[in-house]
Structures are given as C-alpha cells and as structure tokens.
Amino acid sequence: MRDDSRVRAGRALRLALLIALALLFLIPFYLLVRNGLAAESDITSPEWTFFPSSLHWGNVRELFGDTSVPYARSLLNSALIAVATTLGTLLLASLAGYGLARIPYRHANKVFYAILGTLMVPAAVTFVPSFVLVSSLGWISTLRGLVVPTLFSAFACFVFRQYFLGFPGELEDAARVDGLGYWRTYWRVVVPNSRPVFAAVGTIVFIGAWNSFLWPLVIGQDRNAWTVQVALSSFTTSQVVRLHELFIAAAVSIVPLLVVFLFFQRWIVAGVERSGIDD
Amino acid sequence: MFVGPFLLGLGVFTYIPLGWSVYLSFFDAHNTVTPSDFVGLGNYTAMLKNEAFTDSLSTFLVFSLLIVPATYALSLALALMVNRQRRAQAFFRSVFFLPAACSYVVAALIWKMSLFSGVRFGLANTVLGWFGGDQIAWLSTTDPPWYWAVIVTVRLWLQAGFYMVLFLAGLQRISPTLYEAAAVDGARPGWQVFRYITFPQLRATSVAVVLLLVINAFQAFDEFYNLLSDARGYPPYARPPLVYLYYTALGQGQNLGLGSAGAVLLALIIAVVTVGQAKWFGLGRKEAQ
Numbered sequence: 001m002r003d004d005s006r007v008r009a010g011r012a013l014r015l016a017l018l019i020a021l022a023l024l025f026l027i028p029f030y031l032l033v034r035n036g037l038a039a040e041s042d043i044t045s046p047e048w049t050f051f052p053s054s055l056h057w058g059n060v061r062e063l064f065g066d067t068s069v070p071y072a073r074s075l076l077n078s079a080l081i082a083v084a085t086t087l088g089t090l091l092l093a094s095l096a097g098y099g100l101a102r103i104p105y106r107h108a109n110k111v112f113y114a115i116l117g118t119l120m121v122p123a124a125v126t127f128v129p130s131f132v133l134v135s136s137l138g139w140i141s142t143l144r145g146l147v148v149p150t151l152f153s154a155f156a157c158f159v160f161r162q163y164f165l166g167f168p169g170e171l172e173d174a175a176r177v178d179g180l181g182y183w184r185t186y187w188r189v190v191v192p193n194s195r196p197v198f199a200a201v202g203t204i205v206f207i208g209a210w211n212s213f214l215w216p217l218v219i220g221q222d223r224n225a226w227t228v229q230v231a232l233s234s235f236t237t238s239q240v241v242r243l244h245e246l247f248i249a250a251a252v253s254i255v256p257l258l259v260v261f262l263f264f265q266r267w268i269v270a271g272v273e274r275s276g277i278d279d
Numbered sequence: 280m281f282v283g284p285f286l287l288g289l290g291v292f293t294y295i296p297l298g299w300s301v302y303l304s305f306f307d308a309h310n311t312v313t314p315s316d317f318v319g320l321g322n323y324t325a326m327l328k329n330e331a332f333t334d335s336l337s338t339f340l341v342f343s344l345l346i347v348p349a350t351y352a353l354s355l356a357l358a359l360m361v362n363r364q365r366r367a368q369a370f371f372r373s374v375f376f377l378p379a380a381c382s383y384v385v386a387a388l389i390w391k392m393s394l395f396s397g398v399r400f401g402l403a404n405t406v407l408g409w410f411g412g413d414q415i416a417w418l419s420t421t422d423p424p425w426y427w428a429v430i431v432t433v434r435l436w437l438q439a440g441f442y443m444v445l446f447l448a449g450l451q452r453i454s455p456t457l458y459e460a461a462a463v464d465g466a467r468p469g470w471q472v473f474r475y476i477t478f479p480q481l482r483a484t485s486v487a488v489v490l491l492l493v494i495n496a497f498q499a500f501d502e503f504y505n506l507l508s509d510a511r512g513y514p515p516y517a518r519p520p521l522v523y524l525y526y527t528a529l530g531q532g533q534n535l536g537l538g539s540a541g542a543v544l545l546a547l548i549i550a551v552v553t554v555g556q557a558k559w560f561g562l563g564r565k566e567a568q
Contacts (some may be wrong), residue, residue: 018360022374028386028436029377031393031402043393048405092285099281111282118293126546128528128538129296129303152288182281211382213501214521218529229384233505236388243392250385261380265373269444 036248043243059248070223071249074231077220078210079256081146081227085209086202088151094198097160098186102172112161118154131218141222150215156201163197164190200267203260210257228253300539308536322540331515332541335523336548342519343496345431350492351485354439358446359473372447376440383501386433391418391506395429418506421516426507430517433502438495442488449484453477490556497549500525520545 035043037059038052064072100112130149139145171193175185191198216227226234232253235246261268304323307316326332361371378386395403395417404414417425453476461476462468500521507514513526524545528538 014360014363018364018371021357022371025374025378025436025440027402028381028389028394031389032385035393048402092288095281096285103281111286115286115289118289126293126296126300126542128524128535128542129300130292131529132299132303132535133292133296148288149292152285152292154289157285186281207380211384213382213384213504214525218525229382232384232388236384236391236505246388246392250388254381254385257380261377262373265376269372269376 032247032251032254035244036251038244038247040242040244043247056244059244060252063245063248063252066245069231069235069245069249070226071228071231073224074226074228075253077143077146077226078228078253080143081216082206082209084143084147085150086206088147089153089156089205090198090202092151093153093156093201094160094191094194095186096157097162098164098190100157100161101164101167103182115154115157119158127214127218130215134219139219141220141225143225145219146216146225146227150209150212153205156205159201160197163194167194196267196270199264200270203264203268206260207257300542303536304540304543306536308539309534318536322536323544326537326540326544331518331523332520334515335518335520338517338519339497339499341427342430342499343493345427346434346496347489347492349431349435350439350442351488353435354442354488355446355481357439357443358450359477361443362447362450372444375443378437378439379441381437383433383437384505386437387502387505390429390433421514424517426517429506430502433506434499438492442492445484445488446481449481450477453480486557490553493552493556494549497521497545497552 034052037055037057039054039056042049042052042054063069096115100108100115134140134145134149137145139148167190171189172185175189180188211229212227213229213233216230217233220226220230232246232250235249305317305319307318307321357375361368361375364371393401395401401417403417407414415425417429420426457476457480458472461472466472466475498521499519503517503519503522504513504525507517513522518526520541524538524541527541528535
C-alpha cells in the first residue's frame with residue numbers, strides 16, 4: 001500500500017518535471033513567433049512582457065516588401081539547394097550503398113573503408129581546400145558550387161549499405177529468376193520496397209541542407225546566391241533590417257522544416273536509430 | 280555503375296581537397312591557389328607559435344568541457360524519463376527533438392536578440408529581475424565570462440533531443456530479463472537498478488555519444504559566429520579553431536597556406552582524439568553480450 005503511493009508520487013513527480021522541461025524547450029519557439037508578430041517597440045521595450053501589446057500580421061508583408069533585403073530570393077535559393085541536395089544525395093548514396101551491399105567484387109571492403117574513413121574527417125575541416133577547389137572551378141556564388149560538393153555523403157551511403165545488407169534477398173531472387181539484371185532489379189524491386197529508409201535519410205539530408213551555414217557563407221558571396229541562413233546571419237550583424245522583420249524572417253525560415261519534420265518525424269527517429277552508430 | 284559516381288565525387292570533393300590542403304600548407308600562399316614559394320614546415324611552426332591559434336584551441340577545450348558533460352547528462356536524463364513515460368511518450372519525444380529542426384543561425388538570433396539580449400530587455404534578465412537578481416550584460420562582458428552561458432545553452436537546446444533519441448534506442452535494446460533478474464536479487468528500483476543494470480548496458484551508446492559530442496564541438500562555428508560577431512567584426516576572445524581558420528584563410532589576409540596548415544593540424548588533433556578515445560573505451564569490441 002505504502003509502496004503503491006510512493007510509486008504513484010514518483011510518477012507524478014516525473015511527469016511534472018517532464019512538463020516543466022517541455023515548456024522550457026518550447027520557449028525559444030514562442031519567442032520567435034512572439035517577436036515576429038510584435039511591433040519593434042515591443043521587442044526592445046525595457047519592460048519585457050510575455051504577450052506583445054498587439055499582433056502585427058502585416059510584418060510578413062513588410063518583410064517581403066522590403067527591397068533592401070533579398071529575402072524572397074534567399075528562400076528560393078535555399079529551397080532549390082535543399083531539394084537538389086536531397087534528391088542527388090538519395091540517388092548517389094543509395095546506388096553506392098546497394099552496390100557495396102549486394103554486388104560482389106574484390107575490393108568491396110577496401111572501398112567501403114575508404115568511404116567510411118571520410119566520416120572521420122570532419123567536413124568542416126576541409127572547407128579551406130574545398131573552397132580553393134570550387135573557386136578554381138569558377139563555381140563561387142553558383143548553385144553548382146553550393147550543391148555539387150555536398151552530394152557525396154558518406155553518412156547516407158553508410159546508412160543505405162547497412163539497410164540493404166538487411167534487405168530480404170528472396171525478393172531480389174524472384175526478380176533474378178524473371179531475368180532482370182542488377183540495375184532493373186534495383187529500380188523495380190528494391191527501391192519501391194525501401195521507402196521508409198529513403199524517407200528517413202531524405203529528411204535528415206533536407207534538414208541539414210536547409211540549415212547548413214558555413215559552406216553557403218563561404219561559397220555564396222554574391223547577394224543573389226545567399227541562402228536563407230546566410231541572409232539571416234548578415235541581417236543579424238548589420239543594421240539594415242529592423243528587429244521585427246528579422247524575427248518574422250527567421251520564423252518564416254523554419255516553417256518548411258517544421259512541416260517536413262512533423263510529417264516525417266517517425267522516420268527520422270527510425271533513421272537515427274537504424275544508422276547503427278552505437279553498434 | 281552503382282558505386283562509381285559516388286566514389287568519383289568523393290574523390291574529387293573530399294580526397295582532392297585534402298591532398299591539396301596538405302600541399303598548400305607547405306607553401307606561402309597569400310591569395311593564390313597555385314603558390315610557388317615553398318616554405319616547408321614554416322606554416323606549421325608559425326601556426327603553433329601563433330597565440331591566436333593556440334588560444335582558439337583552449338577556447339575549444341573550455342567549450343567541450345562545458346558542453347560535452349552537459350549534453351550527456353541532459354540527454355540521458357531526458358531519455359530515462361521519456362522511456363518510462365507510458366502516456367504521451369511520443370509527445371514528449373517530439374518536443375525535445377523539435378529543436379533539431381532549428382538552425383544554429385535562427386537559434387543564435389533568438390538567444391542573442393531576445394533571450395539573453397542587452398541589459399534591460401530580454402527574458403533572462405526579466406526572470407532574474409523577478410528573483411531580485413542583478414541585470415547581466417550577457418554577451419558584452421568578458422569578466423565574468425557570461426557569454427559562455429549563452430553559447431552553451433544554445434547548443435544544449437539544439438542537440439540534446441538528438442542524443443536523447445540515441446539513448447532511447449539504446450534503452451530499448453536492454454533485455455527485460457536483466458531487470459527481472461535484478462528484481463529477484465532484491466535490487467531496489469531507481470538508483471540501484473540504474474547503477475548496476477541500465478548504465479553499464481548503455482556503455483556502447485555512451486561511448487558513441489561522447490565521441491560524436493567531441494567531434495561536433497571541434498566543428499563549432501555557426502553559433503560562435505552568429506552570437507559574437509557584429510558589424511564591427513569578431514572579438515578576439517572566444518574564437519574556436521574553425522572560426523579562427525575562417526578568418527585566417529578567407530578574411531582580409533586570404534592566407535590559404537597558413538589556413539591549410541591550421542586545417543591539417545586541426546584534422547590531426549581530431550584524428551588523434553577520436554582514435555585515442557575509441558581505443559580507451561574499447562570501441563569496436565563487441566562486449567556485454
């Protein structure tokens with residue numbers, strides 16, 4: 001009886017703690033929306049209040065109407081880059097992962113370790129030489145320069161290989177009996193049956209591409225090549241944009257991600273768990 | 280046909296830059312990618328004697344000593360609590376994971392301009408005011424270094440949910456029979472079970488989490504850059520290695536030789552730390568099974 005009430009008290013305590021932490025984790029999102037929809041005077045007011053004095057939905061219109069800020073252009077750039085990066089990565093990494101998992105040839109293991117080894121070289125450390133390479137190709141401030149070098153993700157290749165190793169071989173054997181080669185087996189049998197892993201890797205790559213900052217900062221030197229992150233960052237450090245515009249711009253920038261995130265969340269979690277990094 | 284395109288791209292955009300970087304690091308390369316002035320190890324000795332570079336390494340050290348244990352403890356605690364929550368488990372998991380969808384740029388904006396902004400306005404100072412605390416100029420005082428509180432909490436918020444998911448995956452792999460055996464042996468639920476069953480069983484996950492945390496801390500750039508730089512530039516304190524390299528190689532000097540030497544040094548340090556840590560913890564040995 002006493003034990004029972006102690007267990008129940010423990011449970012209530014844990015729930016209370018979780019709710020408190022959840023609120024703490026949500027506060028930054030609230031601040032983003034609050035400031036985005038407030039008047040500038042509400043943001044810089046010496047008396048901070050939880051609710052702004054009034055809501056200004058016109059801030060959104062003001063942001064896109066502000067010609068000193070190439071914000072719509074940067075959103076478009078980010079969308080193009082994120083979609084191109086996601087599709088390209090899925091195509092290249094899934095093919096490579098499948099090849100490594102299924103097609104027997106002599107140096108398969110060495111190739112796999114050569115790919116895996118690049119995971120150890122943090123991408124950010126190679127930004128100086130990569131910048132040098134891209135600039136000598138004349139790709140500075142181009143979409144090519146922003147997308148192509150990021151397409152070869154060892155992480156994505158690794159996840160696909162691990163997944164295809166566990167893919168039931170019977171399905172492929174049936175296709176083989178029907179006379180399909182590796183290529184057609186891959187497209188007709190393997191891909192249609194692997195949607196969850198494509199969704200998982202695709203979501204992770206999309207979020208990473210949309211949020212990436214250092215590479216677009218280095219390569220997108222021209223204002224017209226800015227991604228949304230670079231645009232936001234340069235507004236933060238310059239005095240051109242007014243605060244409420246800056247906050248509504250940031251709020252707008254996370255909307256596509258929240259949609260993708262909430263829609264594909266289950267798969268992200270599955271993908272993170274399946275990546276097997278802790279095995 | 281399958282692996283070829285990927286391998287080709289990896290070669291061009293990872294292996295060639297690496298090789299080129301090593302090559303450049305032996306030359307005096309200001310503003311040029313095809314240098315002719317061979318300086319041998321000159322760039323390396325210059326870099327190692329350069330106080331700005333060694334300071335950036337100690338900035339990294341402070342940063343990782345703060346962020347690694349903090350993230351480890353918070354994400355493990357969240358995972359333990361969420362894992363035992365029967366109702367609304369998916370809700371709590373989503374809420375804690377949600378910041379992972381937010382970029383460092385946006386988070387830095389919220390932290391700099393709203394949460395920890397200025398002396399008078401900003402949520403943190405308002406809350407301090409409720410409890411009668413003094414107002415703090417979070418980002419503009421170096422003594423005491425309050426800016427660390429801002430930098431560390433941004434990253435903690437952004438990444439704790441991700442590592443929580445890794446711990447949740449680890450927790451779900453622990454066999455229930457172990458807990459039953461512990462109950463039979465009279466272990467009290469709570470601390471004892473955690474100390475003797477859960478924590479040792481999470482060992483492999485823990486090693487991977489710490490490894491990832493350290494590697495990611497080495498690459499810190501976005502939040503430092505966005506929190507501490509302004510229209511006037513970047514303050515010399517609190518410059519982690521990557522921020523320093525960015526300014527060396529692509530700032531006014533465009534000193535690509537020196538920048539490459541720094542990048543190679545950084546890569547070497549990361550490799551040594553990673554391999555050392557993996558050896559120390561015995562990563563790769565399949566154990567406890």
